[in-house]
Amino acid sequence: MPRNVVFVAPFPAEVTMRFVRAAARAPDVRLLGVGHTPPSGADARLYDDFVRVTDPLSARDIIDATEVLRRRHGQPYRIIGILESIMVQLAQARAHFKVPGTPPEVAELFRDKAKMKAALRTAGLPVARSRLIRGEPDARGFADEVGFPMVLKPPAGMGGKSTYRVGSYEELLRAAKGMGASDANPVLAEEFLRGREFSFETISTRGAPRGESISHYLPSCLEAIENPWIQWTCMLPRDISGAEYDGARAMSRAAIKALGLDDGMTHMEWFQRPDESLVIGEIAQRPPGANISLMTGLANDINLYDAWISAVVDGEFHGPWQRKYAVGSAFLRGMGHGRVASVTGIHETWEAVGKWVVEANLPTVGAPRSESYEGDGYVVVRDPSTEVVKRLLKTIIETMRVSYTG
Ligand SMILES: Nc1ncnc2c1ncn2[C@@H]1O[C@H](COP(=O)(O)OP(=O)(O)OP(=O)(O)O)[C@@H](O)[C@H]1O
Ligand SMILES: [Mg+2]
Structure with missing residues (x-):
């Protein structure tokens, strides 16, 4: 009997579809979709069934659509999704259908930054x-x-x-x-927390981290938010096994335990203050954005999308991970507003870094300027050496220029 996995994917964005494709190729899964807009083209056949809803962020709509699917296919085995904005609603749907997975109280702790901080503080963890x-x-x-x-x-x-x-x-x-x-x-x-900003990812099962990854934000997200011309970068160093990361590892493990996540992926943001003390910014119980999911797979030479599905559907982890590469993303944007008018330096950038590029998504001329620090496009590079990846990222952001109509 195939297992009915309900995947709530409001819109068929590429970042979401990478996880949906992983769910579709998982063994013994009947993939049932809920969303506002179903995928088209090559992705149109991924779902065995799909129910459209008016408001994919509403728990009511998610539950009603899942009820339609339940009548057609039987009891759901798991109800999953990757977007921060629906984490609590997914948990409410799980509770409604008595489906295993993160319960509403836990989802709420990860979603509400005030409750999260209170719970972390109670567990003796450092937070602002x-x-x-x-x-x-x-x-x-x-x-x-x-x-x-x-x-x-x-x-x-x-x-x-x-x-x-x-x-x-x-x-x-x-x-x-x-x-x-x-x-x-x-x-x-x-x-206000001062210092260098990092993230810490885990794939966790039965409440404990099985696979771990670290990324470094250069500069901090807030600096990128405050200075809209800054081309933000995120870099996963090759070697994260050293004692310099022991503190972060311990905080991540304790935060997962304090908030009560069982099976899934976590994405913690943390700071190293100038005096070297550490503090947790926040933690999410979902795969991270900003290419960090993609890069976590690339650094460990594994398929992160499949790893997440294994955790949330089977409660399994296939590891251990062996970190083989440093990976980085440069997010492309520039000063101005309106629409993307031009991107210069593409040729020079490719001359300099082309052989290390794993994936690129260049800004589309005519597209409205993105409001996010993730900019209008990105270039992902990978090399066994952290120093090489740092240098490549620097070259990319110093060479590529995005200009706008206004
Ligand atoms: N107390 C703080 N002190 C210093 N910087 C902070 C603080 N809180 C947040 N920031 C900065 O602002 C950024 C965004 O804050 P936060 O992560 O809370 O918001 P968010 O909406 O969850 O953003 P994202 O989805 O990008 O993680 C952080 O990554 C960090 O750079
Ligand atoms: Mg954040």
Whole structure:
């Protein structure tokens, strides 16, 4: 009997489809899709059945569509998806159909940055001091406690949207007001963390990490958000076995345990302060974006998409991973707004780094400028040497130039 795996994929974006393709080739799986728009072209036949919904972010729509699939095919075996914005809704659907997998309380801890920080703090893990700001008294109290700068963000944000550094009490009040801070809609304020920013990924089963990976953000996401011309890079060093990463490894393991994830992938962001102390930024219970899923596979010479499916469908890990490469992504963008007008330096870049390029997606002339620090395109490079990958990334961002119509 095939197992009914319901994959909620709101739109057939390429990043999502890589995981859907992995689910489609998994053994003994009947792949059932739920989403707003089904895939077309070569991906059209991946699902054995697909139910369209009006609002793929609504738990109600996800549950109703899954009920349609249940009537047609029988009880779901797993209900899965990769997007941060639907993690809690997926868990609610699992609870509704009594399907194994991350429960709503756990999904909520990973989704809500205030609850997450409270749980990590209770477990004795280092996180930024934080406070939910509803109005002036909260703002005043927290400012007295941590001072400035401070970071403001929505408690369940993603993609760095509406994440601001504020430098004074006046700026804090203005930003909190602009974000609509109120009793019903509190804004999360955090002590400003200084230092270098990294990520830590795991494939975990039965609550423990089985495969691990680290990436380095250059510069930090916030610097990329604040300086829209910066071409952000993310680099996975080849060797992560050293003692310099022991602290991060321990934090990741303890965070997974504290929040209660069983089977799946985690993506933790962490900082190394100038005094070398470590602190957790946040942790997600899903495959990471910003090419980090792709790069984790490339660094270990494995298929990360299949590894995630094994974890969330079978509760299995096929390892251990052996890190064979350093990998990096350069995200392409430039100063300006409007639409992409031109990309220069492509030829020179290829002359210099072409032989290391594993994947590239160049900005499309005429496309609207992306709002994200992931820019309008990217180049992924790989080499056994971390130093070589660093140099390649530097060459790419110094050579490629994106310009816009405005
Ligand atoms: N307390 C803080 N101190 C310093 N920088 C911070 C702090 N909180 C967030 N940042 C910066 O802002 C970025 C975005 O913040 P955060 O990760 O909380 O938002 P997000 O919406 O989940 O973003 P993403 O989806 O890109 O991870 C972080 O990667 C980090 O660079
Ligand atoms: Mg983040």
